[in-house]
Amino acid sequence: MLGGKTVKVKIDRDLFDRLRKVADVAGYATTEEFVTHVLEKEMLHFEDAGSDDDIRDKLKGLGYIS
Amino acid sequence: MFEFFKRAFRRPQGEPIVIVSGLPRSGTSMLMKMLDAGGMQIMTDSERVADIDNPKGYFEYERVKDLEKESDKSYIREGRGKVLKVISFLIKDLPDDNDYRVIFMRRNLDEVLASQNKMIERLGTEDATAAEEAMKEAYRNDIVRTRLLCKNRPNFELIEVNYKRTIEDPAATARSVNAFVGGHLDEAAMRAAVDSSLYRNRSDG
Numbered sequence A: 001m002l003g004g005k006t007v008k009v010k011i012d013r014d015l016f017d018r019l020r021k022v023a024d025v026a027g028y029a030t031t032e033e034f035v036t037h038v039l040e041k042e043m044l045h046f047e048d049a050g051s052d053d054d055i056r057d058k059l060k061g062l063g064y065i066s
Numbered sequence B: 001m002f003e004f005f006k007r008a009f010r011r012p013q014g015e016p017i018v019i020v021s022g023l024p025r026s027g028t029s030m031l032m033k034m035l036d037a038g039g040m041q042i043m044t045d046s047e048r049v050a051d052i053d054n055p056k057g058y059f060e061y062e063r064v065k066d067l068e069k070e071s072d073k074s075y076i077r078e079g080r081g082k083v084l085k086v087i088s089f090l091i092k093d094l095p096d097d098n099d100y101r102v103i104f105m106r107r108n109l110d111e112v113l114a115s116q117n118k119m120i121e122r123l124g125t126e127d128a129t130a131a132e133e134a135m136k137e138a139y140r141n142d143i144v145r146t147r148l149l150c151k152n153r154p155n156f157e158l159i160e161v162n163y164k165r166t167i168e169d170p171a172a173t174a175r176s177v178n179a180f181v182g183g184h185l186d187e188a189a190m191r192a193a194v195d196s197s198l199y200r201n202r203s204d205g
Helices: A013-026 A031-047 A053-062 B002-008 B028-038 B062-066 B074-079 B088-093 B109-123 B132-152 B163-168 B170-181 B187-192
Strands: B017-021 B083-085 B100-106 B156-162
Touching: A013 A031, A031 B132, A053 B088, A053 B109, A053 B132, B017 B028, B017 B088, B028 B083, B028 B100, B028 B163, B028 B170, B028 B187, B074 B083, B088 B132, B100 B132, B100 B170, B109 B132, B132 B156, B156 B163, B156 B170, B163 B170, B170 B187
Parallel strands: B017 B083, B017 B100, B100 B156
Antiparallel strands: none
16 A cells, blocks of 8 residues: 555644554554555545435436536 | 746647636625626526526536546637536646636635525425534535645645635625636626625624
């Protein structure tokens, strides 16, 4: 997952400690792997509009899409 | 920096199509009315007629509702030099063979949802959608997606217009929108088109 080029991102120490604990309990190999997984999942909300059925249903009800 | 050069040196694809966008009930029809009054040609088939939810009309083009499904989108080209209303969810489906100037309406999400719920009640359509908080989150994502898309696609330019501020100061919106679309519109007529009595779903915040 971290095979490509990487960059450093600064985050709050307390948050990092919480992430490390969760990563450990959840079975991730490293905290970096956990953070990457969470960020990739979160990015999908913004990059993949096609999957948003909540909005699609609402817009149909309002008559804005068919 | 690369993005800047990509935009600056790209070949224009005819006159830009002005897109009025946003979430449903965010003030898109009000802005269409302003542009119409200001002298812009509207791409509409007038099929959806004025009703209690939009007493001054919707200014919609019915076929746009199928933008997500239709593969032939060449008709969008007819909108060059005109203004077309496209809700934010469908912006991603606009074809890339046109240049777009997107005027993105922003309104308090509580107000948007309250207005949508009233409209659904009146239309009598089934509202099988998510709970209020989940819907707000979905709309927040939709807003970010639209902003991202306009930033990433070189044929898109975006300006954001706040609904409440437009009601409070229509002259400021008329000025910024006119500058964005080329500066040839009648700003006095644009601000006169704003009817503050239609601001019915207000949030306390």
